[in-house]
Amino acid sequence: MQALIQRVSQAHVTVDDRETGRIGAGLLVLLCAERGDGTVQADRLLAKLLKLRIFSDAAGKMNLSVRDIAGGLLIVSQFTLAADTSGGNRPSFTAAAPPDEGRKLYDYFVAQARAEHAPVATGEYGADMRVHLINDGPVTIPMKIS
Structure with missing residues (x-):
């Protein structure tokens, strides 16, 4: 399972001009399930993503996680x-x-994310989406869990 993580000051996604999800500061997670992936990979990816320290602390160092800042996903x-x-x-x-x-796997990942963190917003699986974001930094990090 892999994801492209973008630290954002805000982001939202639309399908057919209808907004399906919006967050303020937090992480935009572009998520891809690959052949052979299962819930083990999804759980490991989510755990790593929630602990990833890529937000600035008071000294300006990337030392805080999305949980620490109560940011959105x-x-x-x-x-x-x-x-x-x-x-x-x-x-x-x-x-x-x-x-x-x-x-x-996408539905499982979203359900687990909602159980462990708030707020969580989503796109629409399989839809033609428009993702709008303001990348903060910019900070973009690829993550892959096998």
Whole structure:
């Protein structure tokens, strides 16, 4: 399972001009389930993400987690993170979990995130979404858990 984490001062996502999720300061989490992933990988990724110290403390050092600042999580499914571009000009997405498995893991990840943290907002799995964000820093960190 992998994610692209972006520290944001605010972010929101829309589907067909309808807002599905919005946060203030926190993390935009672009989430991708890959073939072979399960709840173990989802749990490990969430635990790491909630403890990731990428917010500034009073001294300006990245020393605080999203929990420490009571920041939001905006979790958006993005199977394209599994892209393989080594073979040519058209990416292959065979490493991504099949849609039904991906949806189950996305839903599981969101439910676990809501049980452990607030606020949590989401996109809409499988939808054509527009993600709007103000990247703070910018700070963007790829995470992969096998």
